[in-house]
Amino acid sequence: MTTQERIKEIVTTNPVVLFMKGTAQFPMCGFSGRAIQVLKACGVEKLTTVNVLEDDEIRQGIKEYANWPTIPQLYIQGEFVGGSDIMMEMYESGELRQMLTAAV
Template identity: 35%
Template sequence: MKGTPASPQCGFSRQACHLLDEHKIKYDYFDVLADENIREQLKKYSNWNIYPQLYVDGELIGGLDIMRKMIENGDFELKLQQLNIVQQTKDMRKYLESLINQAPLMLFFKGTSETPRCGFTKELINLLSKANITDYKTFDISQDENVRQKIKEYSSWQTYPQIYVNGQLIGSLDILKQLDEEGTLVQTLTGKQGITV
């Protein structure tokens, strides 16, 4: 835009700010009058010779007329909602990754190690205890339905418990049972050799 929202330097920029403010749309701005080089380069980049230029998530939407039309017919609100959904998805993915990486061995199941809330969880805890694996963290999926559903999408694994080692999905209880039968459970989960008796 030309100028700032507090001090627009042309009628089109003033109208654009007013329109965005009127519809309570949060925005940021760059005053193209502050840098002639950027002003000219942006025209070339966008193939749009007039200001203001409206960008949403790095994509040129257009100028004042297009902005006005999109706001009037609801397309602008839809675009912002889609952007919000994308951002929420990115935020959820980051949150899930932070949970998965809380510890080298991370378990997602119903309940806690002390009070398992399903047979599979209890069986998993017993298997880990038998293998003398005690260094892990857990997340109780029954306490957060959103995480419970989204981590299934994230991992493309529909069942619980889910076991992660160094941020990588190992699988569920059946996989751990198989690893135990093969004698590789301890090494897979801890990176250490198990003790053969």
């Protein structure tokens, strides 16, 4: 299975996926930490996280998969949503909570 196939499988078989540096309990960068806080504030209980620091192929591959250069990256129902800045804007507008509620 190629890295791109692995990523596709992860994002299509889990309703909410965050590719991040570190884990939900121990984020390894401020942006990943903020992304987790935003998701918790939205009441997300069923979250799949992928620690890109544990897998260099995923770390590079996810940037190509979404054509997005930075991590974290949020996927809802297989769709790329964005990074931490976009997540924050969507959270403040209420749009993120609506997407998450519909997904779970």
